Amino acid sequence: MKSFEYAAPQNLDDAIALLASGEAAFVLAGGTDLVTSMKQGIVSPARLVSLKAIEELKGVDTSGDTVKIGAMTSLAELASNESVAKLYPSIVTAVNKIGSAQIVNMGTVGGDLCQYPRCWYYRNGFGLFGMENGQPLIPDGENKYHAIFGNDGPAKFVCASSLGPALVALGATVTVRGADNQPRDIPATEFFKTPQSPEDPLTAVAVGEVVTHVAIPAKATKNATYEIREREGLDWPLVTATVVYTDNGGKAQDARVVLGHVAPVPWIATGAAAALEGKAVDESSALEAGAAAVEGATPLSKNGFKVQLAKVAVKRAALAAAQA
Amino acid sequence: MPTHDKPEEHSGLSRRGFLKTVGAGTVAGGLVRESGGAATVAAQGPEVAGPAAIPLKLSINGNTHSLNVEPRVTLLDALRNYLDLTGSKKVCDRGTCGACTVLLDGKPVYSCTLLAVEAQGHKITTIEGLGSPEELSAMQSAFVEHDAQQCGFCTPGFVVACTAFVKDHPNATLEEVRAGLGGNLCRCGTYHGITEAVLQVAKGGA
Numbered sequence: 001m002k003s004f005e006y007a008a009p010q011n012l013d014d015a016i017a018l019l020a021s022g023e024a025a026f027v028l029a030g031g032t033d034l035v036t037s038m039k040q041g042i043v044s045p046a047r048l049v050s051l052k053a054i055e056e057l058k059g060v061d062t063s064g065d066t067v068k069i070g071a072m073t074s075l076a077e078l079a080s081n082e083s084v085a086k087l088y089p090s091i092v093t094a095v096n097k098i099g100s101a102q103i104v105n106m107g108t109v110g111g112d113l114c115q116y117p118r119c120w121y122y123r124n125g126f127g128l129f130g131m132e133n134g135q136p137l138i139p140d141g142e143n144k145y146h147a148i149f150g151n152d153g154p155a156k157f158v159c160a161s162s163l164g165p166a167l168v169a170l171g172a173t174v175t176v177r178g179a180d181n182q183p184r185d186i187p188a189t190e191f192f193k194t195p196q197s198p199e200d201p202l203t204a205v206a207v208g209e210v211v212t213h214v215a216i217p218a219k220a221t222k223n224a225t226y227e228i229r230e231r232e233g234l235d236w237p238l239v240t241a242t243v244v245y246t247d248n249g250g251k252a253q254d255a256r257v258v259l260g261h262v263a264p265v266p267w268i269a270t271g272a273a274a275a276l277e278g279k280a281v282d283e284s285s286a287l288e289a290g291a292a293a294v295e296g297a298t299p300l301s302k303n304g305f306k307v308q309l310a311k312v313a314v315k316r317a318a319l320a321a322a323q324a
Numbered sequence: 325m326p327t328h329d330k331p332e333e334h335s336g337l338s339r340r341g342f343l344k345t346v347g348a349g350t351v352a353g354g355l356v357r358e359s360g361g362a363a364t365v366a367a368q369g370p371e372v373a374g375p376a377a378i379p380l381k382l383s384i385n386g387n388t389h390s391l392n393v394e395p396r397v398t399l400l401d402a403l404r405n406y407l408d409l410t411g412s413k414k415v416c417d418r419g420t421c422g423a424c425t426v427l428l429d430g431k432p433v434y435s436c437t438l439l440a441v442e443a444q445g446h447k448i449t450t451i452e453g454l455g456s457p458e459e460l461s462a463m464q465s466a467f468v469e470h471d472a473q474q475c476g477f478c479t480p481g482f483v484v485a486c487t488a489f490v491k492d493h494p495n496a497t498l499e500e501v502r503a504g505l506g507g508n509l510c511r512c513g514t515y516h517g518i519t520e521a522v523l524q525v526a527k528g529g530a
Contacts, residue, residue: 003375006395006441014371028439035398035437036418047372048395052442076431100507101485102422105431106438233506234420 001038008050012057012177012210018049019208020179025049027210029072029111032103033160037116040123057110057212060084066173066215071110075162076101078109088216089324090166090223090242090317097227098162100234110211113164113174113191114203117157117264118236119146127198129154143300145238148307150263151298155194158261159202160236163214164192165260166225168268169242172216178209188214192265202264222247222281224320227260228309237261239306241269241293241313243321245276252276252285257293257318262310269293272314281322290315373441380444384409385453395441400424402440403450411451411480422508425481426450432488432507451480454487463487466524472517478510486522496526 009015019025024046028034037043051057057072062083069078078084079095098104116122121130121137130138138146138156146156167174172188186204193202205211223244227237240260245252257272272293279285290311297307374395382389382402391406400417403409403426412435413423419437426435427449435443455461460468463486473479482505489504490496496504501522502515510518 001396003394003396005372006374006378006439007372008442009371018372028442031439031442032419032434032437035439038396039417050442096503099503100422101489101504102425102432102434102507103419105428106419106433232503233509 001035002041002044004038004045005047006050007047008053010053012054012212013181015049015051015054015210016177016179016181016208018047019210021047022207025208027051027110027114029108029114030074030106031111032107033111033115042116042123042125051110051210062218065218067218069109069214069216071108071211071213073109074105075107075109075112076104079104083218087218087220088166088170088223090169090225090244090321091163093225093227094162094166094240094242097225097229097237097240098234099232103234109163109214112161113167113211113214114205115160116202118160119157122157128157128195128202129198130156138300140301142302144302145236145261146300146303147263148294148297148299148303148310149259149267150194150265151300153194153196155196155264156300157264159192159263159265161192161260161266164188165240165242165258165266166223167214167216168192168266169244169256169258170216170221170223171244171256172214174204174214175212176205176209177212178206183212184209188266189268194264219246221245221254222252222321222324224317224324226313226317226320228313239309239313241310241317243276243281243289243314243317245281245321250280251278252281253278257289257314259293259310259314262297262306269314271295276318281318283319286315286318286322289318378441380440382407382440382443382448383446384448385450391440393440395439397440398436399426399438399440399443399448400435402443403435409450409452412484413477413480415477420509421478421481422485423478423481425484425508427484427488430488430491432485434507449484451484454483461487462525463490463521466521467518470517470520470524472514472521474510474512474514478508478512482508482510482518486518486525490522490525494526496522498523501526 026045028048028050057070060081061068075095079092167188174186174191225242227240229237242258245255255273255276257269259267272289275289275292293314294311377392415421415423417436419434424436428446455464
């Protein structure tokens with residue numbers, strides 16, 4: 001690991017000031033991704049600004065009409081919060097399925113949203129797009145875990161965020177703050193970005209900005225996440241699906257279906273949501289939603305299996321939401 | 325109070341690393357330091373420490389240890405290389421295998437992925453703090469009883485993680501044990517013995 005300067009300011013204003021030195025200054029949250037990435041030489045910040053001492057970024061506030069979650073709230077604290085557990089079983093599943101008490105204790109809400117992809121080309125020094133000598137390696141390479149949607153550009157990786165799909169489906173808003181000190185609200189639907197060039201950011205967070213909190217409408221909905229994975233211990237899933245709807249006399253209203261780990265961003269499956277809208281969520285409508293979710297999928301040479309998994313994940317998430 | 329001040333093995337930037345850093349063009353001017361630069365406080369603000377070694381105080385197994393390490397030193401390296409607490413093992417060194425597990429304020433964390441500087445102000449418990457060869461903890465005894473190890477390299481991390489798990493889940497079922505210990509790997513495959521050991525301690529209410 002390259003050496004760096006370290007600061008742990010007590011308040012957000014100081015953190016933002018310390019980040020003003022530009023791209024070489026990085027935010028350190030739980031460190032589960034960043035510290036490893038630094039050891040591997042994928043990133044080499046000149047300065048780390050740790051947010052761990054900033055109390056205003058921690059905790060879950062359930063007093064308003066949104067549930068406001070500080071960016072430095074640990075994933076363990078998030079999943080064990082009573083209001084969160086009651087309102088958002090889709091989030092609790094997404095956290096618990098991470099499969100490691102250690103990661104869940106160390107990892108934070110803000111850090112989860114700002115993770116780098118797990119793509120092994122990226123992790124082994126071939127960049128976000130997996131390039132060697134100007135040639136992309138992923139289309140004909142080991143793309144088993146790569147994207148089956150949104151992969152027509154150079155980005156073939158999948159978004160690593162565990163919370164992303166659930167937050168998008170639940171209609172959350174992510175708030176960031178930068179040098180102007182004005183809070184900026186970003187709908188979760190617009191938070192994740194698919195880069196078109198290697199310099200493009202992966203999120204809507206600008207250089208020098210800090211994710212301060214996430215707000216989710218405190219509305220009773222039926223919601224669930226279903227994950228399909230190779231192993232039950234610490235790992236990233238192959239495919240996830242989150243289904244959210246409002247129960248309107250036994251029929252689904254305002255249905256939303258979001259897939260995870262199938263695209264460079266959480267993938268909004270509008271067709272699947274339409275298949276549930278206005279219907280009782282049962283075996284038949286859930287099956288239709290699954291089929292609709294994978295229409296237009298563009299699997300790569302070795303990940304066609306993920307299309308079937310996505311179909312099943314949507315169906316099972318819908319049935320789990322109906323039970324929630 | 326013991327003081328530990330070992331020279332950093334990788335002090336400063338190598339010539340090659342320095343050239344690479346400058347060549348990358350992304351490092352803001354003024355942040356690049358010469359090799360071995362003694363300045364510990366940057367001009368930008370009094371709260372900035374490093375990149376040279378900084379004094380730390382760590383509370384480990386009830387004792388306070390003072391040491392001087394660069395901010396880039398992980399808690400695991402501080403324990404093993406500066407404090408001679410070698411029970412926590414370095415295996416994957418990337419927050420995946422769990423062999424380095426320690427407790428931070430009673431909660432299991434990967435010490436390989438936590439900077440030592442960030443462990444200040446917290447109570448750290450390592451495997452050395454859980455029992456001794458003369459006086460094994462309940463979990464250590466249960467591991468012996470159930471043959472919960474083969475090569476033994478993952479064992480300290482498992483014992484620490486299992487100890488924390490049982491404290492939080494005193495009536496854990498087999499399924500909960502399996503799910504709760506997903507953050508630790510045993511390449512010998514002694515999971516059966518480990519889950520038996522955990523279930524025994526859980527039933528014992530330890």
